Amino acid sequence: MSLPKPMMRGLLAKRLRFHLPLAFALSLFAAGIVKFGVTEPRKRAYEEFYKHYDPVKDFEEMREAGIFESVGPSKE
Amino acid sequence: MLGVTAGHVRTVLARRVTAALTSGGGVRMASHSHEVGDTVDMSKPLYYDSVGYPLPDRPYKEELSAADKSLKQKEKGPWSQLTKEEKMALYRLKFNLTYSEMKQPTYEWKTVLGGIFFFLGLTGLLFWWQSIYVYPERPRTFDEDWQAKQLQRMLDMKINPVEGLSSKWDYEKRQWK
Numbered sequence: 001m002s003l004p005k006p007m008m009r010g011l012l013a014k015r016l017r018f019h020l021p022l023a024f025a026l027s028l029f030a031a032g033i034v035k036f037g038v039t040e041p042r043k044r045a046y047e048e049f050y051k052h053y054d055p056v057k058d059f060e061e062m063r064e065a066g067i068f069e070s071v072g073p074s075k076e
Numbered sequence: 077m078l079g080v081t082a083g084h085v086r087t088v089l090a091r092r093v094t095a096a097l098t099s100g101g102g103v104r105m106a107s108h109s110h111e112v113g114d115t116v117d118m119s120k121p122l123y124y125d126s127v128g129y130p131l132p133d134r135p136y137k138e139e140l141s142a143a144d145k146s147l148k149q150k151e152k153g154p155w156s157q158l159t160k161e162e163k164m165a166l167y168r169l170k171f172n173l174t175y176s177e178m179k180q181p182t183y184e185w186k187t188v189l190g191g192i193f194f195f196l197g198l199t200g201l202l203f204w205w206q207s208i209y210v211y212p213e214r215p216r217t218f219d220e221d222w223q224a225k226q227l228q229r230m231l232d233m234k235i236n237p238v239e240g241l242s243s244k245w246d247y248e249k250r251q252w253k
Contacts, residue, residue: 042239049238058234061247065232 125173135170144169 007014064073116122121133140148144165150158151166158166167174216222234242246253 045239045243049243062232062234067229067232 123172125171125178127175127178132171136172137169140169 062068063071066073123132123134123136147162147165231242231245237243244253
């Protein structure tokens, strides 16, 4: 039986040659998904919310609902 | 790395098991000093069947009959002169199980899974008993109307108005979006 001699060295290097670029690519892809699926929509949501935000109106609404201890609902 | 150590552990276990089996019966350790003959001398090379370690420390059969001894003599010559049965006999002298015999499924996993489910069920019954006899009185904050008032208060306070709770509530129409 004369089998060919198997690969004795460089096994890790061979594995890394394939898996390291793959790992980098997949990580970048995952980061991309998070950026465009989560952070960008969130930034836009905050932009949209504060574009037409009136804090005084917001306060009056909360006041009327009666949640504050310092001021009660406006007496009418 | 992990495979080597796992195989080694398995080998050590396999050695103890098959050594105990091949020594003819019980696994009685030297602590029971009045029972001689069933103990395994671990200071000598052991035989073991292991998928990861193909060549054990000693052959399976060490006490050879006259026929076996003559076969061993014939083995020293050219192997092309051995018949198929002789080759198989030689194999069985050296090894106890073949690889296919070693790899036969044991269906141990069924026992394991069954045991897991059994204990899960037992734990479930325990939890049920606990929920009746151990738990204190249910807090009033769990009542339906309390929860409704709590939700209304959260909406009044505009909790998470950008992306969360209050953003899903339509304040004009007084309903969920």
